Amino acid sequence: MKLKFMRKCLLALALSAGAASQAFAGGLDEMHQFVSQVKSASGDFSQRQMKPVKGQVGALEPTGTSSGTFAFARPGKFVWLYQKPYQQLLQADGQTLYVYDKDLNQVTERPLGNALGASPAAILFGSNDLDKNFTVKDGGTKEGVDWVELVPKAQDTQFKRIGVGFKAGNLDSMELYDVFGNVTLLSFQNIQKNPAATADRFKFVVPKGADVIKG
Template identity: 70%
Template sequence: MQHSFRQPARFLSLRARAAGLAVLGAALLACAPAAFASGTAQLKAFVAQVHAARGEFVQREVKAPSKAQAASGASMPTLGGTSSGTFVFARPGKFIWSYEKPYQQVLQADGENLYVYDKDLNQVTVRKLGGALGASPAAILFGSNDLEQNFTLRDAGVKQGIDWLELIPKARDTQFQRVGIGFRDGNLEAMELHDVFGNVTLLTFSNIQKNPPLKADAFKFTVPKGADVING
């Protein structure tokens, strides 16, 4: 998805933001019961049983070599930025994904609209939520129980004690090629978002609470005082 607003180079890329949204979904697979052996079964259990959750995340970017680097013989990816923060969500379509380090930025949805707030710019971009999710990895969290309508699911084996599940979007116009989700004893250990440019977003999660009590207006977005509002 694309936003038409000014974004300094130091800010996370739009792709990272999209990954962030996607991440929210997979993040809470940690709440799935350990009784299920396969990653696929755990994902389906999560979608069916976890209606809301909150927790913390760390997000790391791995950049693929640029065309210029590839032309000069470079083939190894490079480490990009690392960010961290908190999240809370309630399906369908309500969440707050807050980057706290190294820069403060908030992605928030109230079920109808998606708000992206850049604190340093004091700027809010607003767009309809429906088109922002679609068959993206975010649908893992915010969508309904029809994951297999938008993704092809398959178990990807065990690596270093972690059971991996792979989701491949069925839509051809998505910016992600595949999404990897790793579990250990029913808890989410890692998530990998592979985009069409060869970049990878790595996510880890901690302190996850499933189905916590949430206030009725928990996801209502209030525009910060003096902030510029842009409709995307």
Template identity: 60%
Template sequence: MHTKPHTVLTTLIAAATLALSLGSVAHAAALDQFKSFVAGTKSARGEFTQTQARSASGKPAPVSSGSFVFARPGKFIWTYQKPYEQVLQADGETLYIFDKDLNQVTTRKLGNALGSSPAAILFGSNDLEKNFTLAEAGNRDGLEWLSATPKAKDTTFEQIGIGMKDGAPQAMELKDNFGRTTLLKFTSFQRNPALGAQAFQFVVPKGADVVNQ
């Protein structure tokens, strides 16, 4: 049985990606690539897979997949398509979580919810070093990695790894305070696509129950 990601505000409010093209940065250190990405990417769209690390029992890790689109600051649509359908959408002020199976929408004020969460890296403002300590983390699996450690002590995640290649984030590794690791991989993303003014306006599906938190 799969666990539904109401912890996406924890396990990544989602999170999704993608990157800017600033000439030849393929061999630059991860931190330089990432800072260029943050400075030059106002919006993006793409696809993702999300995998939990194997448990001690050795059971196969559950895999989720879907698509995302975002526009900084604080606007995004993170859509789980498999193995179940769920949408996390933010319009800059409110976060909406739509569970298709339950036909239920949960809403909450976005406020400072992004803060030191993984979502802040992709969807938040450019002032990342206010909430994170950034450092180089070496080369692994063909990617240049950097670590982002939340400065706040009351966050769900103790460390976030970001794998860079050719100036773009290719992966995120999320380590929470319970020792669990979630891996996100990004593909097929477009950098700074044209997005309509109403792109992030949430429309409650017909007949859905709405729960305000």
């Protein structure tokens, strides 16, 4: 269950970086600058899972928290490492997605293909064709954060809508609303934009003795 949850959380999901905005003219401008100017990034993230409270319309309750680090180079290359409450790695080299569960010493491997598609991961790790996969609109400003709302155009996606928040020109947070009423809240810290990276930064090496499962 742990492996399945984490894989769904990023593959169906997502994660992070900062955008440079000269005038900070609102969330839409900052979003477009993010996808066009930030080709790679690294930083820290924290994640909270929320689920609907039975019998209470609109109410949510926490189901878990996690945190870790990330790095990406668009399109399709990333390292998303959960460090707490336990370690799990999601990594892609542009062609293949690897999910490594340290406790099980197990790697699940599958073609990346068009898996990013209209998922939240496409916002961070994909190309800059967000308008192709999402209906994008301004989400207003709340508590100093400029929001953009993205609704997937595909009918078979797991997510109903995605909120992306920018603050002072940097990506600050994401809110992921799935079709079951669950909400994933992501916040980002210590972001480095377009850092220098080695050629093998996103090359996955199977840990010694790990079982490999083709997904």
